[in-house]
Amino acid sequence: MRAREGDRGAFEALVRRHYRAAYAIARGRVDSPMDAEDVVQDAFVRALERLDDCDPSKFAAWLLTVVRNHAHNRRIYESRRGGVDPEEARLSGPRDGGITAAVARSQLRDRLEEAVATLSEKQREVLLLHDLEGLRHAEIGEIVGVSEGMSRYHLMQARRAMRDRLSREDLEVGDE
Amino acid sequence: MSDRREDIGHEPDVPAVDLSALDPTADARAFDGRVRDILDDARFELARRRRASRTGVAARWGRVAWPAAAAVALASLAVLRTSQPALASDQVTIEEEMALAVGVPEALAVWVSETDAPQISEILVGWEE
Numbered sequence: 001m002r003a004r005e006g007d008r009g010a011f012e013a014l015v016r017r018h019y020r021a022a023y024a025i026a027r028g029r030v031d032s033p034m035d036a037e038d039v040v041q042d043a044f045v046r047a048l049e050r051l052d053d054c055d056p057s058k059f060a061a062w063l064l065t066v067v068r069n070h071a072h073n074r075r076i077y078e079s080r081r082g083g084v085d086p087e088e089a090r091l092s093g094p095r096d097g098g099i100t101a102a103v104a105r106s107q108l109r110d111r112l113e114e115a116v117a118t119l120s121e122k123q124r125e126v127l128l129l130h131d132l133e134g135l136r137h138a139e140i141g142e143i144v145g146v147s148e149g150m151s152r153y154h155l156m157q158a159r160r161a162m163r164d165r166l167s168r169e170d171l172e173v174g175d176e
Numbered sequence: 177m178s179d180r181r182e183d184i185g186h187e188p189d190v191p192a193v194d195l196s197a198l199d200p201t202a203d204a205r206a207f208d209g210r211v212r213d214i215l216d217d218a219r220f221e222l223a224r225r226r227r228a229s230r231t232g233v234a235a236r237w238g239r240v241a242w243p244a245a246a247a248v249a250l251a252s253l254a255v256l257r258t259s260q261p262a263l264a265s266d267q268v269t270i271e272e273e274m275a276l277a278v279g280v281p282e283a284l285a286v287w288v289s290e291t292d293a294p295q296i297s298e299i300l301v302g303w304e305e
Contacts, residue, residue, distance in 0.1 A: 006225030109197045159190040
């Protein structure tokens with residue numbers, strides 16, 4: 001693994017390849033997309049510092065464990081600090097350096113974020129890992145720490161909750 | 177992992193919701209910015225690893241090179257020692273050179289520096305050559 005030798009290009013390739021899965025895990029555990037990105041950023045740097053502990057053939061699973069631990073610590077920190085205002089969290093959206101602010105704050109994204117925020121931690125993780133990252137239930141089960149069957153169950157529950165929430169919003173918008 | 181996406185949308189009970197708007201990598205420029213932020217945060221650790229790697233490479237080379245050099249040196253000494261007598265025996269002595277200079281055939285000239293005298297038959301064969 002060339003990243004171990006400090007190869008910037010190799011490390012960048014790792015970041016690009018695993019970012020989405022890392023984000024899915026982080027977003028499952030923290031309340032806002034912005035916090036999830038902070039967690040992912042810190043976790044990648046932390047992972048680089050501890051790269052010698054990692055079996056290269058199991059890098060993805062190892063990285064996601066680092067992300068999960070980081071997200072857990074972040075949530076504890078936020079809860080002690082008084083938590084994140086859900087409305088602020090929803091509006092904050094992912095940071096984009098102002099380049100794509102319009103896209104980041106798009107109505108669709110906000111609605112999806114609102115719906116995702118109503119899910120349980122496990123449902124969020126499973127939903128994002130499956131429907132966003134494209135992992136299989138067996139892989140998700142290993143990462144999240146549930147059986148393959150439970151992963152399927154959480155996915156169904158999450159999708160149902162998302163659809164209920166989004167269709168209710170549609171009705172509310174229609175009533176106005 | 178995008179090759180694993182064939183599963184998406186094929187769950188039997190509840191169809192998938194399109195979450196592509198939540199994809200943190202979808203906006204390429206924003207994603208590039210986030211990757212840059214991570215690389216920026218990681219620059220000291222990357223530099224430390226490069227330094228450690230260079231030192232490590234030198235140390236690894238040293239670990240291999242020193243024993244190899246020592247082995248080559250020993251082998252060279254051994255070759256030199258074994259080749260010394262051969263070289264000495266190949267060398268033409270002053271007496272032989274003098275014998276050759278006065279017209280003694282080469283096959284007989286070597287006897288000049290020998291301690292034992294040649295047999296008559298050996299002299300005859302040498303003269304023939």
